[in-house]
Amino acid sequence: xxxxxxxxxxxxxxxxxxxxxxxxxxxxxxxxxxxxxxxxxxxxxxxxxxxxxxxxxxxxxxxxxxxxxxxxxxxxxxxxxxxxxxxxxxxxxxxxxxxxxxxxxxxxxxxxxxxxxxxxxxxxxxxxxxxxxxxxxxxxxxxxxxxxxxxxxxxxxxxxxxxxx
Numbered sequence: 001x002x003x004x005x006x007x008x009x010x011x012x013x014x015x016x017x018x019x020x021x022x023x024x025x026x027x028x029x030x031x032x033x034x035x036x037x038x039x040x041x042x043x044x045x046x047x048x049x050x051x052x053x054x055x056x057x058x059x060x061x062x063x064x065x066x067x068x069x070x071x072x073x074x075x076x077x078x079x080x081x082x083x084x085x086x087x088x089x090x091x092x093x094x095x096x097x098x099x100x101x102x103x104x105x106x107x108x109x110x111x112x113x114x115x116x117x118x119x120x121x122x123x124x125x126x127x128x129x130x131x132x133x134x135x136x137x138x139x140x141x142x143x144x145x146x147x148x149x150x151x152x153x154x155x156x157x158x159x160x161x162x163x164x165x
Contacts, residue, residue: 005029008069009038016059017042020052023092025082029075036075038064041082045096048081088149094119101152106145113152114139 009027017024017040026041040060042048057079064070064077088094088102097116104112104126114126115136123142130136 005069012063012067012069013040013060016063017056020056020059022048022052022056029070032076034074036070036073037078038070038075039078039080041080043082043086043096045092053079053081084153085150088151091119091121091143094124094149097151101154103150103152104141104146105148106141107147108145112139112141 006027006029009029010024013027014024020042022042022044024040025043026039028037028039028041030037030039040056042053042056057077060079061077086093088097094116098119099116101113101115104114106112112126112128114128116124117127117138118125123140123145126139126141127136128139
């Protein structure tokens with residue numbers, strides 16, 4: 001997708017997404033055979049449910065029908081959330097992941113799996129799980145030290161409500 005088309009689509013879609021109290025995370029146009037696919041990824045602090053995606057999809061479809069932003073060729077519209085193992089690239093992503101386990105790759109190399117305890121303007125407060133019966137340790141990492149980060153799915157973690165009971 002050209003930068004001009006990307007900027008035009010973002011300009012058209014961002015107000016529609018913001019009106020639903022969602023964040024526009026990504027716009028991607030790709031090919032699927034002879035057809036193009038416009039994938040719009042949205043999120044919010046509370047997450048995004050299927051009904052919100054469907055409602056937003058109708059609004060985006062109507063707006064695109066009013067304009068020539070996608071040209072004359074056929075395309076398929078997909079409105080979706082980022083998914084469970086989304087990459088963490090913005091401060092707001094880390095804020096939404098507080099309490100979750102994350103896999104971080106520092107610029108210096110190596111890999112760190114830790115629970116995100118807190119987020120501020122400079123970085124993260126983490127809890128690194130103990131190995132072989134050892135207690136977890138606290139660690140601080142600055143955003144500038146992080147090359148890549150992603151939320152880890154936990155299948156056996158108790159829900160916060162269960163832990164408080």
